[in-house]
Amino acid sequence: MLNIDDSPIVRDGKSLILAMDHGLEHGPVDFTEVPEKLDPSTVFETATHDAVTAMAVQKGIAEGYYPSYEDDVNLLLKMNGTSTLWMGEYDSAVNCSVEYAADIGADAVGFTLYGGSNHEVEMAEEFREIHEDARAHDLPVVMWAYPRGQGVKNDTKPDVISYATRIALELGADVAKIKYPGSKEAMAHAVDSAGDMKVVMSGGSKTSDYEFLSTVEAVMDAGAKGLAVGRNVWQREDPTRILDALEKVIYEGETADAALEE
Amino acid sequence: MLNIDDSPIVRDGKSLILAMDHGLEHGPVDFTEVPEKLDPSTVFETATHDAVTAMAVQKGIAEGYYPSYEDDVNLLLKMNGTSTLWMGEYDSAVNCSVEYAADIGADAVGFTLYGGSNHEVEMAEEFREIHEDARAHDLPVVMWAYPRGQGVKNDTKPDVISYATRIALELGADVAKIKYPGSKEAMAHAVDSAGDMKVVMSGGSKTSDYEFLSTVEAVMDAGAKGLAVGRNVWQREDPTRILDALEKVIYEGETADAALEE
Amino acid sequence: MLNIDDSPIVRDGKSLILAMDHGLEHGPVDFTEVPEKLDPSTVFETATHDAVTAMAVQKGIAEGYYPSYEDDVNLLLKMNGTSTLWMGEYDSAVNCSVEYAADIGADAVGFTLYGGSNHEVEMAEEFREIHEDARAHDLPVVMWAYPRGQGVKNDTKPDVISYATRIALELGADVAKIKYPGSKEAMAHAVDSAGDMKVVMSGGSKTSDYEFLSTVEAVMDAGAKGLAVGRNVWQREDPTRILDALEKVIYEGETADAALEE
Amino acid sequence: MLNIDDSPIVRDGKSLILAMDHGLEHGPVDFTEVPEKLDPSTVFETATHDAVTAMAVQKGIAEGYYPSYEDDVNLLLKMNGTSTLWMGEYDSAVNCSVEYAADIGADAVGFTLYGGSNHEVEMAEEFREIHEDARAHDLPVVMWAYPRGQGVKNDTKPDVISYATRIALELGADVAKIKYPGSKEAMAHAVDSAGDMKVVMSGGSKTSDYEFLSTVEAVMDAGAKGLAVGRNVWQREDPTRILDALEKVIYEGETADAALEE
């Protein structure tokens, strides 16, 4: 973990990462209700909102669409990922080298680590290379810290989530993206477990405006430094509206109620 | 995905790839009815047809025969492939390096990804290297996007095919070659799922002229950018006749009926 | 094994290594009673005690916190480690390269070898690379010599522990960190088994001051060259007090009784 | 496949390769009747016969004995091979690098590919490296094209053998060494399947002069370009006599009868 407060993916010490790698991780099914969002340009447009400090996509989307948005969007290149089509213990393919990510203008890199998978050792070693290459290119590293696998019965239990942030800190991540562990207290422990490393909450599947923003409010109160969100933004009819509200909760410390009222 | 409209393997935004790697993938059995086609020269001759924008072969065929055709044929070197002799979960050997492909004059490279195979992660990582090496040599990358394996019950189901094109886009392919998902609507969804990346249909096993051309017509109407075909061309008695018709359907927007009438 | 008596991690031929990689190896659960120690700074502060010759942490902790302590603490970078979340035969991920360790100021490197694991061969080969890279950077190598796995019924049996120190010697470690084999005689045999290589005892889980110091006294009498300790120091309310006592037992040859009296 | 007619291992478009890697592949048991042949010099002496265009041996034999024969024998270095001692699916170790083969004077390299083995993918990838390295050193590549493994019930069935030559062609071999598929027609199909690539028959276990030469005659009639033979030559009391006869059948187009009469 290094201090990345000067990085373009951070604003006032916080980050709002808009993620759109669902086409790989979940398949086109995530776009069923919003088929127009299959066109990545639509989500890049959303990412030009001031609240968004980075857009997280896989290599192919980045090389195809980022050139049109590089003045307005910061690129967080997601380095690994895989489909849900196959069977077997959790794993993720490294789809991009750091050198290539840097070549196409990445401002940061992202990596999923399935702590608890029987492939954890192999994934951690892949993370080592990404991490050290990223240091050489001066790119912050965001870990999708997602315990999953044969050894993990419940992937949102407080002690599992706190273990996840700690793994991220110990292995060298600059930011850990975690699932909400169910309460503000559990989130606060996960934040403490991360030392000085930033923790952001994963947005998860789409919920109501109020439910979503309340959780974000709780998370920020617990000491988290922001959000990495996909479906809860781009599956909405009006992504701008929710981003306006998120901006207030995340950067201006407003409550969910206050942010929605406006 | 990059814009490859200036590539020799593209004509007016579209491609007709003549594939002949069946000797490796299926064995000589595919040549039973047309034993003279075991001589690759015969298929290279066919590939000199103006409708054909590239011929796809394995390394050994390329180094042995392409030198005689390099003025008249564009070479799409198929980088991986394997026989049907062995047993076990779908996988494919990387039989050529990009550097060697470039040395022998390749205009593009091809790679099979069996999304859904329990070897998907390994294959995606092999694809990463091929892709980044191809970018360094300025060679377009065509993905044979073929979900197969323990996790794939039906490899032509619409949602499987749409997932296949999306994987190709997210991983960085410039063209995805997919099987026909059974209807024009399903094909259109697979095309949408691919964003701005080109999608071409895989020709499949030999069918009647009308059936074949009708499918191609539907596919082009659905937004696909062409065809990658083997048996449906070189297993025919008169490959030129079908290529003449394909040229009309693919590049001139004619119907199957109109193309056959001539 | 080389003579490392001139190394900063050695004082008068002996070492007291303060380890804090428990967040990765055991999870935040080790901090339940001392939640403030989740902040690595607190343990680095403790490591500034004169008795401590090195602090052992993973890469992420080192790059985040060591810059503030590099004048007062010697860094032993632990090169591998893994969580307890996953299942299967003992293994450990290599989380840092020697080059990166050197870049961030490491004075020595540490490596866990699970002799007896069915991954022993693979781990020994990883150790080979770390060892030779460490030699090239002139960094001493400490082996966490921990027999574990399908073939090891009891990991503190005297003959297992003596085998552990011998493996460390034969593979090239400069120091072996072992568990206490239950008696001073067994410890003496483990020390003999190590030839001229230094042996230090692993501190283990927290015990009473007297019990802990008596064991250290026995270990030093048996010819060991010190201690690598974590929980028995930083889980205590007053780490300074126990370090004062350890200093006397380890470097000044005092008895546990004498050291506690003061 | 490249044109290798100018290579020293080819004479008038044909080759007679004397192989002696049986000590590794089968063990000393193949020498029971001819114990003096355990001394590789005896077989190198035989290889000085004008009919022999290359001698195929493993690295250790080559580096030990070839220096005394390099003026009179062409060296085909067999790059992989393994013993029969172990159990499990067919595989073969790569025992030599192309660079080392070139250093010790190899005129060509040989590689066994067990198409049909569940290790086929891995072996094909090893072949890729050998092939491309051999191209860089301008050394022809001979594939021992031997389908074997869980998926291959009968390794001399005509369609299996024709598949074998095709795999060799598609992967880039210059010569395929195959077992006799049982009839001249089947051999002719295997030759057709190979396109312009040379096919040579594997000599197999020792048979009578007439039986052996008749098979060679049939094979040459079927379009093959020679023979790779071991036991049928060096297990004979008078290897020179059979080589004289083979010279007539292979290079001069004589019948087995005519060749034996002389």
Added chain:
Amino acid sequence: MLNIDDSPIVRDGKSLILAMDHGLEHGPVDFTEVPEKLDPSTVFETATHDAVTAMAVQKGIAEGYYPSYEDDVNLLLKMNGTSTLWMGEYDSAVNCSVEYAADIGADAVGFTLYGGSNHEVEMAEEFREIHEDARAHDLPVVMWAYPRGQGVKNDTKPDVISYATRIALELGADVAKIKYPGSKEAMAHAVDSAGDMKVVMSGGSKTSDYEFLSTVEAVMDAGAKGLAVGRNVWQREDPTRILDALEKVIYEGETADAALEE
């Protein structure tokens, strides 16, 4: 195999290698009766005897103790080895690179190959690298040719031992160290099987002076070129006495009786 008669590890065409890697391969248990030999210096002292042409140890022992003996002892660095603690098919970790071996003054390298293990292929490929690196550094290669594993019922059967020497020859070893196959005739066959490559007998577990020397006498009569011995020398009360006798049997062609009488 190269001619290594000019190598320091050879004296008059023969070798007596004193091995002491038992601490790794067997554990400290081999030192139970001679605990003072746990100190490697004691065995290095023994190795200064004129009869000993090389001492074989693992990397860690070499780097720690060889500097004090480099004027009086030749170093055979044993490159792989593993403990008996783990379970599963025979394998051995590569614990040293050739470059490092050369840096610390090795005069030759040693490598165990478990022909017959289901890891034979992998071990042979590791041997390839060691062998070619050793050639580049002009270091002779000694193979511990030890058939073991699921496919080997009896590892001292004559045909197994003759296969072992042949594998060593074919893969490029300069010396093969084998177990005694039970009779002088079987040993002679194993020697014949090795061509011009040197064969030395493995000393095995401690036996009486007469029994041991008689076997050595038989082995030398059978054409072997010496001995690689550990326990039968350093487990004895007076290693010098047995080395004096071995010197006579190995280098001066005396009988066991004659050598013992003196």
